[in-house]
Amino acid sequence: MESLSHLLSGFAAALSWYYLAYALAGCVLGTLIGVLPGLGPAAGTAILIPLTFNLDATGAIIMLSAIYYGAMYGGTITSVLINVPGEAASVVTCIDGHAMARQGRAGSALGIAAIGSFVGGVLATVALVVVAMPLATLALKFGPAEFFALMVAGLCLVVGLAGKNIVAALLMTVIGLLFAMIGLDPVRGAPRFTFGMEELFDGIGFVPVVMGLFGVAELLLAAEKRQARMIEAELKNWLPTGQEVRDCVGPIGRGTVVGFVLGLIPGVGAIVPTFMAYVIEKRVSKTPERFGKGAIEGVASAETANNAYANAAMVPLLALGIPSSPTIAVLMGAFIINGITPGPFLFQEQPALVWTVIASFFVGNALLLILNLPLVGLWAKLLKIPFSYMCVGVLIFCVIGAYGLKQSLFDVWVMLGFGIIGYLLRKLDFPIAPAILALILGPMMEKSLRTTLEISGGSFAIFLDRPVALALLAIPVIVIAFLLFKPRSLDKLRESDID
Amino acid sequence: MFIRRRTLLAASAATAIAPPALAQNYPRRAVQLVVAFPAGGSTDVGARILAGLAEKDFGQPITVVNKGGAGGQIGFTEIARARPDGYTLGFLNLPGMNTITLDPERKAVFTIDSFIPIVNQVLDPGFIWVKGDSPYKTLAELTDAAKKNPGKISACTTGILSDDHLAILMVQEATGAEFRIVHFDGGAQQLTGVLGGHVDVAFDNVGSVFKRVGTEIRGLAVTDVVRSKFLPQVPCTKELGLTTVISSSTRGVGAPKGTPADICKVVETAFLKAINSPEMKEKMDAVGLALKPMVGAEYAKYYTDLQAQAKKYTEWALKMR
Amino acid sequence: MRQGRLIATGAMLAFCLFALWQSLLLSLTDRLGPGPGFFPFWLALIGAALSVALLFTTFREAADPADAETRIMPHGAGGKRWLAIVALLAALTMVMEFTGFRIAMLAFNVALVVALGERRWWIIAVFAVLGSYGVYYVFTTWLDVLLPVGRIGF
Numbered sequence: 001m002e003s004l005s006h007l008l009s010g011f012a013a014a015l016s017w018y019y020l021a022y023a024l025a026g027c028v029l030g031t032l033i034g035v036l037p038g039l040g041p042a043a044g045t046a047i048l049i050p051l052t053f054n055l056d057a058t059g060a061i062i063m064l065s066a067i068y069y070g071a072m073y074g075g076t077i078t079s080v081l082i083n084v085p086g087e088a089a090s091v092v093t094c095i096d097g098h099a100m101a102r103q104g105r106a107g108s109a110l111g112i113a114a115i116g117s118f119v120g121g122v123l124a125t126v127a128l129v130v131v132a133m134p135l136a137t138l139a140l141k142f143g144p145a146e147f148f149a150l151m152v153a154g155l156c157l158v159v160g161l162a163g164k165n166i167v168a169a170l171l172m173t174v175i176g177l178l179f180a181m182i183g184l185d186p187v188r189g190a191p192r193f194t195f196g197m198e199e200l201f202d203g204i205g206f207v208p209v210v211m212g213l214f215g216v217a218e219l220l221l222a223a224e225k226r227q228a229r230m231i232e233a234e235l236k237n238w239l240p241t242g243q244e245v246r247d248c249v250g251p252i253g254r255g256t257v258v259g260f261v262l263g264l265i266p267g268v269g270a271i272v273p274t275f276m277a278y279v280i281e282k283r284v285s286k287t288p289e290r291f292g293k294g295a296i297e298g299v300a301s302a303e304t305a306n307n308a309y310a311n312a313a314m315v316p317l318l319a320l321g322i323p324s325s326p327t328i329a330v331l332m333g334a335f336i337i338n339g340i341t342p343g344p345f346l347f348q349e350q351p352a353l354v355w356t357v358i359a360s361f362f363v364g365n366a367l368l369l370i371l372n373l374p375l376v377g378l379w380a381k382l383l384k385i386p387f388s389y390m391c392v393g394v395l396i397f398c399v400i401g402a403y404g405l406k407q408s409l410f411d412v413w414v415m416l417g418f419g420i421i422g423y424l425l426r427k428l429d430f431p432i433a434p435a436i437l438a439l440i441l442g443p444m445m446e447k448s449l450r451t452t453l454e455i456s457g458g459s460f461a462i463f464l465d466r467p468v469a470l471a472l473l474a475i476p477v478i479v480i481a482f483l484l485f486k487p488r489s490l491d492k493l494r495e496s497d498i499d
Numbered sequence: 500m501f502i503r504r505r506t507l508l509a510a511s512a513a514t515a516i517a518p519p520a521l522a523q524n525y526p527r528r529a530v531q532l533v534v535a536f537p538a539g540g541s542t543d544v545g546a547r548i549l550a551g552l553a554e555k556d557f558g559q560p561i562t563v564v565n566k567g568g569a570g571g572q573i574g575f576t577e578i579a580r581a582r583p584d585g586y587t588l589g590f591l592n593l594p595g596m597n598t599i600t601l602d603p604e605r606k607a608v609f610t611i612d613s614f615i616p617i618v619n620q621v622l623d624p625g626f627i628w629v630k631g632d633s634p635y636k637t638l639a640e641l642t643d644a645a646k647k648n649p650g651k652i653s654a655c656t657t658g659i660l661s662d663d664h665l666a667i668l669m670v671q672e673a674t675g676a677e678f679r680i681v682h683f684d685g686g687a688q689q690l691t692g693v694l695g696g697h698v699d700v701a702f703d704n705v706g707s708v709f710k711r712v713g714t715e716i717r718g719l720a721v722t723d724v725v726r727s728k729f730l731p732q733v734p735c736t737k738e739l740g741l742t743t744v745i746s747s748s749t750r751g752v753g754a755p756k757g758t759p760a761d762i763c764k765v766v767e768t769a770f771l772k773a774i775n776s777p778e779m780k781e782k783m784d785a786v787g788l789a790l791k792p793m794v795g796a797e798y799a800k801y802y803t804d805l806q807a808q809a810k811k812y813t814e815w816a817l818k819m820r
Numbered sequence: 821m822r823q824g825r826l827i828a829t830g831a832m833l834a835f836c837l838f839a840l841w842q843s844l845l846l847s848l849t850d851r852l853g854p855g856p857g858f859f860p861f862w863l864a865l866i867g868a869a870l871s872v873a874l875l876f877t878t879f880r881e882a883a884d885p886a887d888a889e890t891r892i893m894p895h896g897a898g899g900k901r902w903l904a905i906v907a908l909l910a911a912l913t914m915v916m917e918f919t920g921f922r923i924a925m926l927a928f929n930v931a932l933v934v935a936l937g938e939r940r941w942w943i944i945a946v947f948a949v950l951g952s953y954g955v956y957y958v959f960t961t962w963l964d965v966l967l968p969v970g971r972i973g974f
C-alpha cells in the first residue's frame with residue numbers, strides 16, 4: 001500500500017532528533033497552555049506561532065500540532081485538580097474527574113486520562129491514515145440540515161444526564177438555551193437580548209461562565225466549609241489500579257469511536273463528542289448512579305473522545321483544508337504563514353511533508369503519555385497546598401483567564417456572577433451539566449436551522465429529502481418515547497444524579 | 500452601563516490633563532494594534548505580518564490585540580473609544596465597518612468619522628466560484644440560470660452584510676438575476692457548503708481560496724476592474740461588462756479620531772515602508788492577498804466613496820430582511 | 821433546603837417570564853420561518869411551565885428533617901471566608917482597569933490571603949509581589965496577554 005510506505009518514511013523523518021525535539025517542546029508548551037485556565041488553546045496556539053517562524057515548515061507543523069493536542073491534555077489537569085476547565089471541552093472531565101480527586105483518586109483520574117488520550121489519539125490517527133480522503137469527502141455531505149439534527153440529538157442527551165429530577169434538568173436546559181440566545185441573532189444579524197451592551201453581542205461568553213460555574217463556585221463551596229486544603233482526602237495512588245484500567249477498556253473504545261466520527265465533521269467542536277461519549281457511557285453502564293460521583297469510566301470516555309476528536313479533526317484540515325474549530329483555524333493560519341496550504345492537493349504535492357506530520361501525530365501522542373504519566377504524581381501533590389494559597393492562586397489565574405480573552409472586564413464580572421450562581425445551584429442540587437450543554441449547542445442549533453431554511457427557501461421538506469438528518473432527528477423522538485413509556489428501566493438512571 | 504461611563508469620563512479627564520503627545524517623543528512605548536477579528540483568520544494573519552515588519556523601523560513593539568466578535572463591531576468600538584494618543588491603532592476592515600454603521604439595529608456607537616484612515620494594506624477583491632464539477636462554466640451561464648429560475652439558485656456568503664453579501668446584490672442589480680441567499684459564518688463553512696454540494700455558488704474573496712482554483716474549484720469571476728494576479732485565468736467583472744459589480748475587502752491601519760496629525764504621519768511612514776518591503780510582498784503573495792497601499796487623500800477618498808456604495812446596497816439588504 | 825429550592829425555582833420562573841416578554845418585542849416569524857423571537861418565546865413558555873411544575877413538586881415534597889440544618893446562605897466562619905472571596909473579587913474587578921493590574925492584584929493578594937487566615941508576614945509579602953508583579957510580567961512578556969495598565973500608569 002502506497003500510504004504505508006509513505007508513512008514509514010514519514011516515521012523515519014519524524015523520529016529524527018530534530019523533529020522529536022520540536023514535538024516534545026510542543027507537548028510541553030501545549031500542556032502548560034492547557035493548564036492555564038482561560039488562556040485557551042486557540043489564543044495559546046496563536047501566541048506561539050511566532051516561535052515557529054524560524055523553523056522549517058515541517059518542524060513548524062509538528063510543533064504546532066503538538067501544542068494543540070498537548071493543550072487538550074493540559075485542560076484536563078486543572079479540571080481534575082481544581083474543577084476549573086482549562087478549556088471548554090474539559091468541562092465534562094470536571095464532573096467526574098474532580099469528584100474522583102475529592103476522594104483522593106486524582107492519580108487514577110489523571111492517569112486514565114493520559115492513557116485514554118493516548119489510545120484515542122493513536123487509534124484516530126491510524127484511522128486517519130487508512131481512510132482520510134474518502135472519509136473527508138463523505139463528511140462534506142454533512143450539511144446544515146444534518147448539523148441541526150445532530151445538535152437536536154445532542155440536546156436530547158440531556159435526558160440521559162438527568163438524574164432523579166427530570167423536571168429540574170429540563171428546566172436547566174431551557175434556561176441554558178435562553179442564555180444561549182443572547183447575542184446577534186442568526187436571522188437578522190441584529191442584537192437580541194443585549195440591552196444595548198456590546199459586550200453581549202457575541203453571546204454571554206462561554207469561558208467566563210464555565211470558569212465561574214465550576215471553578216469559582218468550587219472555591220466558594222470549599223471556603224464555606226473551611227477546608228484546610230482544596231482537597232481533604234489523601235491521595236490513594238499515583239496511577240490507576242489494574243482493575244480501574246480494565247474497567248475502562250470499554251469506555252475508551254467507545255470514546256474513540258465517538259470522538260473520531262464527530263471529529264470528521266467540520267464545525268462540531270470538542271464539547272459535543274466529550275459529552276456524547278460521557279452520556280453513552282452512563283447509559284451503557286450497569287451502575288449509572290456512580291456517574292457524577294467519581295466514576296472513572298466517565299473520565300476515561302470523555303478524555304478519550306476529546307483526544308480522538310482532536311486528532312480526527314486533522315482530517316478535514318489536511319484533506320480538505322477546512323478547519324473544524326477556531327483552534328484549528330489558528331493552526332491552519334499558522335500552516336499558511338509557513339507556506340503550507342492544507343487541502344486535497346497537500347497529499348499529492350507534498351506527500352513527504354504530510355506523512356511526516358502524520359507520523360509525528362503518533363509520536364506526539366506517545367510523547368504526551370510518556371511526559372504526563374510520571375508527572376501525575378507531581379500534579380496531584382499540588383493538592384496538598386493549603387487552601388488559602390490555592391484559592392488566591394486559582395483566582396488570579398481565573399481573573400487573568402476571563403479578562404485576557406477579550407480584554408474585557410465584563411467577562412470577569414460574568415465569571416464572578418456565575419460563580420455565585422454556581423455555588424447556589426450546587427447547594428440546592430440543581431444539575432448544571434444540562435445547562436452547559438444547552439449553552440453550547442443552542443446557538444449552533446438555531447444557526448444551522450436558519451441556514452437550512454435559507455438553503456431550502458423556507459421549506460421544512462428539506463429534511464424529508466435527507467435521510468441522515470431524518471435518522472438523527474429520529475433519535476430524540478425515540479429517546480423521549482422511551483422515557484415516557486418505559487419507566488421501569490429508568491429507575492436505575494433516575495437514582496443517579498449528575499452534579 | 501456605569502463601567503463604560505466611568506471609563507469614558509476617566510479617559511476624557513486624562514486626555515485633558517495629559518499634555519498632547521509630541522511626535523518627537525512618539526513612540527515611547529509599545530503600541531497596540533487592535534484587530535477586530537479572531538486570531539488565525541486572514542485579517543489577523545495580514546495584521547500580524549504587517550506588525551512584525553513595521554516594528555523594525557517603528558522602534559517600539561507593535562502588539563496585535565484580537566478583539567473579535569459581532570462581525571468586528573466589538574473591535575471597532577474599542578478602537579473608536581481608545582485614547583487618541585497614538586498608542587492604540589486599529590486595523591480597519593472595509594466594508595465590514597461601513598455596513599455595521601449603516602445597520603440601525605446594530606446601534607453602533609461609532610461612525611466612519613470616528614476613525615482616521617492612515618494607510619491601507621490589502622485589497623482583496625471579491626471572487627465568485629463554484630464547485631469544480633458544477634454545470635455553470637461562466638458567470639453569464641450562472642446569472643442566466645438565476646434569471647430564468649428566480650430564487651432557485653443558491654448563493655452563499657461568509658456573513659450577513661459582508662462584502663460578499665453586497666456583491667450578490669450588485670450582481671442581481673446588474674444582471675436581473677435573483678439568487679436564494681444563504682449566509683454562512685466564515686470561509687470554512689462556505690467551503691463545506693459549496694464543496695459538499697449544499698449551495699450552488701460562493702461569493703468569497705480571492706485570498707481565501709485562490710490556491711484551490713483548478714479542478715476542485717472553478718472560478719467564475721473576480722469582482723474588480725482588473726484580473727487578479729493570483730487568478731490570471733479568471734475574468735474580471737469589468738471585462739465581462741458588469742462595471743457596477745466592483746466589490747472587495749480592504750484592510751488597513753487607522754487611528755481613533757483626534758489622534759494628532761504628526762503622530763499619524765509617523766505611523767504612516769513606518770507602516771508604508773513595511774508594506775512596500777520585499778518581505779511583505781513575499782509573505783502576502785504566499786497567502787494570496789493583494790497589496791494596495793493607499794495613503795493620505797487617496798485612502799480618505801476611497802474610504803468615503805466606499806461608504807456611499809455600501810450605503811446603497813446595505814439599505815437594499817436591510818429592506819430584504 | 822426546600823425553601824431555598826422554592827426561591828430558586830421562583831427566580832427561574834421570573835427569568836422565564838421576563839424572557840417571554842422580551843421575546844414578544846421581537847418578531848416571531850420571518851419570511852423564511854422562525855424569526856428572532858420564535859425560539860426564545862417558546863423556550864420561555866416551556867421554561868415557565870417547567871418552573872411551575874417544579875414549584876408544585878417541591879412544595880409537595882415531604883419536609884426532610886435533615887434539611888432544617890443546612891442553610892443556603894453562607895454563615896459563620898466559613899461564611900466570612902465566602903464573603904471575603906466575593907467582596908474582594910468584586911473590588912478587584914471594579915478598580916482593576918483604573919489602577920492597573922499590578923496594584924489591584926497586590927491589594928487583592930494581600931487582603932485575600934489574610935482574610936483566609938494567613939498571618940506570616942513574609943508569606944503575605946511573597947504573594948503580594950509574585951501574585952501581582954510576577955504574574956503580570958510572565959503573562960505580558962512571555963505570553964502576550966494584555967493586562968490593564970491603568971490610568972496611573974502602573
